[in-house]
Amino acid sequence: MNLFSNLIAKAGETLHWLYIYLGVARITDLLDNVVVVVAMFGGTSLFVMFLVWMERKVSAHMQSRIGPNRVGPLGLLQTLADAIKLTIKEDIKPVNRDKIPYFIAPIVAFVATFMGLVVIPFDNGVVVQDLNVGLLYIVAITSFTVIAILTAGWSSNNRFALLGGFRSAAQIVSYEVPLVLSLVPVIMTTGTLSLNSIVLFQKTLGMWFVVPQIIAFLIFITSATAEANRAPFDIPEAESELIGGFHTEYSGVKFAMFFLGEYIAIVVSSAVAVSVFLGGWLPFPYLSAWPVPGFVWFMLKLLLMIFLIMAFRWTFPRLRVDQLMDFGWKVLIPIAILNILITGALLLFFGKGA
Amino acid sequence: MITIFNYFAGILKGLWNLLVGLSVTIKYCFKPVNTVQYPEVRMPLPARSRSMIKLIYDGEKDQFNCVACMMCAKACPNSCIKLEGVRMPDGKRRMTTFKLDFSTCIFCGYCVEACGFDALTFVSEEYENTVYRRGGLLQDEQAMKWVRPPHLAPKPEEVAPAPAPAPAVPGVSS
Numbered sequence: 001m002n003l004f005s006n007l008i009a010k011a012g013e014t015l016h017w018l019y020i021y022l023g024v025a026r027i028t029d030l031l032d033n034v035v036v037v038v039a040m041f042g043g044t045s046l047f048v049m050f051l052v053w054m055e056r057k058v059s060a061h062m063q064s065r066i067g068p069n070r071v072g073p074l075g076l077l078q079t080l081a082d083a084i085k086l087t088i089k090e091d092i093k094p095v096n097r098d099k100i101p102y103f104i105a106p107i108v109a110f111v112a113t114f115m116g117l118v119v120i121p122f123d124n125g126v127v128v129q130d131l132n133v134g135l136l137y138i139v140a141i142t143s144f145t146v147i148a149i150l151t152a153g154w155s156s157n158n159r160f161a162l163l164g165g166f167r168s169a170a171q172i173v174s175y176e177v178p179l180v181l182s183l184v185p186v187i188m189t190t191g192t193l194s195l196n197s198i199v200l201f202q203k204t205l206g207m208w209f210v211v212p213q214i215i216a217f218l219i220f221i222t223s224a225t226a227e228a229n230r231a232p233f234d235i236p237e238a239e240s241e242l243i244g245g246f247h248t249e250y251s252g253v254k255f256a257m258f259f260l261g262e263y264i265a266i267v268v269s270s271a272v273a274v275s276v277f278l279g280g281w282l283p284f285p286y287l288s289a290w291p292v293p294g295f296v297w298f299m300l301k302l303l304l305m306i307f308l309i310m311a312f313r314w315t316f317p318r319l320r321v322d323q324l325m326d327f328g329w330k331v332l333i334p335i336a337i338l339n340i341l342i343t344g345a346l347l348l349f350f351g352k353g354a
Numbered sequence: 355m356i357t358i359f360n361y362f363a364g365i366l367k368g369l370w371n372l373l374v375g376l377s378v379t380i381k382y383c384f385k386p387v388n389t390v391q392y393p394e395v396r397m398p399l400p401a402r403s404r405s406m407i408k409l410i411y412d413g414e415k416d417q418f419n420c421v422a423c424m425m426c427a428k429a430c431p432n433s434c435i436k437l438e439g440v441r442m443p444d445g446k447r448r449m450t451t452f453k454l455d456f457s458t459c460i461f462c463g464y465c466v467e468a469c470g471f472d473a474l475t476f477v478s479e480e481y482e483n484t485v486y487r488r489g490g491l492l493q494d495e496q497a498m499k500w501v502r503p504p505h506l507a508p509k510p511e512e513v514a515p516a517p518a519p520a521p522a523v524p525g526v527s528s
Binding site: 058060061062063064065066069249311312314315318331335 | 365375376378379380382383384385388389391438455497
């Protein structure tokens, strides 16, 4: 029935025969896990490369330009060229850096965001590990990036980097609160933290959570943009104020890791928004008769979501630090708490399923 | 109470403003872009743009239109036009050498205006005039030779007054 699941099953069978052919007994799941990790890593890297190209194209078209168009068809290989350039570049390090944190920070920034992909359901049941605390796990693991950014800013021994790190800490600590609070009404309604179950709940409910929880959705995408350090919330790396912010002193592969981490953070937060509010792998309304695998629907919604976040970046001016704090604490958090209260009251009156 | 109302009204107003901004950028995102890929795609320039001064060569008569009346050289504020002419056996004057130093030319167009024989003109398509050495800016009649394509032929009403000033230039210096 489900094309993508069948494909995954076929791939599993092929893998099984490959093991037999190679004379490797399938005694553990270790080899399977390695294959899954490699596939996730490769797929994500390719997707991020596509996203960088897409971002440059979107920004160009919003400014009535063409954007990258020289390397490969439509400039699609531009990101590959940039990636090669970054990897073969000399790794310039400040002499007075704090050596170990300086080395670890980009790795943490990358790994912390990448691990968020583990619980994202790409199709019905197609999850690397369907944790029953999925949402909590994602919120917990993605907030590790603030440690990475603060470490990077501290160990670079550069005043701009340090300022960027401090700003990032203040921002992410502030915006983590509305991010979690905006997810609470959905969790209250569904009674589960597993992303796949939340999507299934939307299937039985007959509508996506974006309809009853539009306020929570708006709060979520706002604070997700802030979490990913994206404009208009990009004060940790505000290039007109802080040069490069926390990654001022990073170059070459280490800078590429920060960059990759930033884009994966966008992917993860968009994927959470799609799963929780936009029905995940469910088809669009009135189109459920189409024989399209859920994976395609998921990717379509993901791309739409990412396009919206890109549009934010190229539309809104950057907030000042005090405006940022005002907005987070005086607007987002009270509204989110009010939303929880109203949802709770409605659930109490009408029972579950409202 | 009014404070609370203002609080929510402010949020809604802000949200509306953000949506207006987003609608503008997203609208532009799907509009065709204005960029022209220059070396591959060339924009047609307006017919009157002052790109390059050229000497008109008459392909049928196999000669330049210029009769070396020196009006252009006199009109030039920078004296960057040098030309010589001879009197042909049939009594008509012909230009022999024509030199225009584009390093001092300011493209004011006085020479084109002064020309009474439809011999000098601005050519709008010839706008790639950079040279690698300064000497390349000193152009002679061969470098400035330009045959007027048929679609740029002057309209009859523009041609008619053109010969009129010709007799009115008795001061054709020898």
